[in-house]
Amino acid sequence: MVRESLPQPRTRKMTIIAQDPSVRVKEGRRLRILTARVDVPAEELAPGPSGHRVQVIDYDSSNNTLYKPAKLTDGDPYETVTDAQLLSDPGFHAQNVYAIVMRTLARFEFALGRRVSWGFNGHQIKVAPHAFADANAFYSEQDRALMFGYFQGQKNLVFSCLSHDVVAHETTHALVDGLRERYTDPSSPEQAAFHEGFADVVALLSIFSLPAVVETVIDKSTKAPDKNVPELIKASALTAAKLRRSALFGLADEMGQELSGIRGNPLRRSAELPPSKEYIDSPEFFEPHKRGEIFVAAIMNAFIEVWVNRLQGLGKISRGGLDRRRVVEEGASIADSLLTMAIRALDYAPSVDLQFCDFLSALLTADREIRPDDSRYNFRGILRSSFESYGMPPTSRPHADGDERGIWEPPPDSLTYDRTHFESMQRDPDEVFRFIWENRKVLDLFEDAYSHVLSVRPCMRVAPDGFVLRETVAEYMQMITLAASELRSLGITAPPEMPPETNVTIYGGGALVFDEYGRLKFHISNRILNADRQTRRLKYLWEFGYFQQGSSALRRFANLHRLRAMNLPTVMPGEE
Numbered sequence: 001m002v003r004e005s006l007p008q009p010r011t012r013k014m015t016i017i018a019q020d021p022s023v024r025v026k027e028g029r030r031l032r033i034l035t036a037r038v039d040v041p042a043e044e045l046a047p048g049p050s051g052h053r054v055q056v057i058d059y060d061s062s063n064n065t066l067y068k069p070a071k072l073t074d075g076d077p078y079e080t081v082t083d084a085q086l087l088s089d090p091g092f093h094a095q096n097v098y099a100i101v102m103r104t105l106a107r108f109e110f111a112l113g114r115r116v117s118w119g120f121n122g123h124q125i126k127v128a129p130h131a132f133a134d135a136n137a138f139y140s141e142q143d144r145a146l147m148f149g150y151f152q153g154q155k156n157l158v159f160s161c162l163s164h165d166v167v168a169h170e171t172t173h174a175l176v177d178g179l180r181e182r183y184t185d186p187s188s189p190e191q192a193a194f195h196e197g198f199a200d201v202v203a204l205l206s207i208f209s210l211p212a213v214v215e216t217v218i219d220k221s222t223k224a225p226d227k228n229v230p231e232l233i234k235a236s237a238l239t240a241a242k243l244r245r246s247a248l249f250g251l252a253d254e255m256g257q258e259l260s261g262i263r264g265n266p267l268r269r270s271a272e273l274p275p276s277k278e279y280i281d282s283p284e285f286f287e288p289h290k291r292g293e294i295f296v297a298a299i300m301n302a303f304i305e306v307w308v309n310r311l312q313g314l315g316k317i318s319r320g321g322l323d324r325r326r327v328v329e330e331g332a333s334i335a336d337s338l339l340t341m342a343i344r345a346l347d348y349a350p351s352v353d354l355q356f357c358d359f360l361s362a363l364l365t366a367d368r369e370i371r372p373d374d375s376r377y378n379f380r381g382i383l384r385s386s387f388e389s390y391g392m393p394p395t396s397r398p399h400a401d402g403d404e405r406g407i408w409e410p411p412p413d414s415l416t417y418d419r420t421h422f423e424s425m426q427r428d429p430d431e432v433f434r435f436i437w438e439n440r441k442v443l444d445l446f447e448d449a450y451s452h453v454l455s456v457r458p459c460m461r462v463a464p465d466g467f468v469l470r471e472t473v474a475e476y477m478q479m480i481t482l483a484a485s486e487l488r489s490l491g492i493t494a495p496p497e498m499p500p501e502t503n504v505t506i507y508g509g510g511a512l513v514f515d516e517y518g519r520l521k522f523h524i525s526n527r528i529l530n531a532d533r534q535t536r537r538l539k540y541l542w543e544f545g546y547f548q549q550g551s552s553a554l555r556r557f558a559n560l561h562r563l564r565a566m567n568l569p570t571v572m573p574g575e576e
């Protein structure tokens, strides 16, 4: 029998709290919690909800209770609910975390053009929306889980699972851990800062990509009473300074008033950091969270600049002011594009020992590969100036100028491909390793180190104009452990007070980006034999107590977050 059937829907709408319960919008005379309906990948959900990548398990370890799994029927069961229900219905809490975690995963998969794994073995991440009675939330690689706590606020219980920003931030840790597993190694202050700063950037841009949020925070004073009249925003309200005040500070003031106990207010702290080249070398900013705020500030300032530039282009069309809806849509769509760019850059970032300046070169190159013409928005020029205004110039050697300045340099053309097979290079770590080993001299590898291909990932990315880019991205790493007294043979200077018998592990590694014909386009590496960099790293680790006993207890994300909220100094995350 032939049955005709409609294709299964690819996405499903779900209601979430747009930022957190403290962000409210006027409805009649009352203030209501701002919600948004977002698209999440459609799937047959088991009770929990439990899907192919996310399993919500509502277990509360503080009172040893397992709550009834939520059954999310088809459609959007929470589309029309009261604020009281949003706050008190555990079923909604389960939907809120499920939808935000899935949406964040889907953003990564869209940007990278392939499936993206969590940072542990296994397909499904467990999510506990009411994990414990404590003002904390974290990703635990060991438990393969995201844990969200709750606590007594001034009036009500405060649930971290209802904060978009906190949920997206923790999900990003789990995704970055899967994409760049060595970023939790003990390294420079910037590598630890990057994990935090990048998670904040993904969370903030996800929120700004919701038009409802932009609409709520922007220029509240000029809202017209009648919805049918096209509302105009005066051109004078659309300068960089004013948009920064209304959008960045506006949201920062409203969001997380009670949740600041969990990880402070990253938007406020980075919005308060005006451009300056002083921070990057100042000892105060060696603390990973503070350093992460420099990164967040550089990206959020670029967001405002691109937005203003775009609006000024439109301003010539309509005199007297700009259509409010247009301003909001442009802001949300620019946030969304920047989010895609930031995620794509991970593939073009070195596999070990990341610095912010490396990330800038990665951002510029990854975007140029898929979207060569940037004339409409000038994202790349604005990002480059914004990073430079915070003392973070691109890492790449000067080899291109003008619009291209800062992109990664191409690999040497003396590479040999004769003994490797194109087909297997797209999926087989042993084949990629063979390529690397054959070319170890040209690629500047250290022959005596332990070397390992960490991942081989074919991807297919789609540009806004429909152009399709096929690439294969591989990562490898090298490590060698030596006594401090032997470091000099590699040109590395050990800290003078370090006992000569101390065991020291030196890391190197790189990302290889192959084109659709299997030719290497970029080799983005931090070499073992970069003596300056290795010396700086050891000096930092030594000064911040990494080699002293007992420091390892401070290194989990949970503690990083707690210490951040309490404003205490931290050591970077890491293992060993």
Ligand SMILES: [Zn+2]
Pocket (backbone or CB within 6 Å): 169, 173, 195, 196, 199, 557, 561
């Ligand atoms: Zn974090």
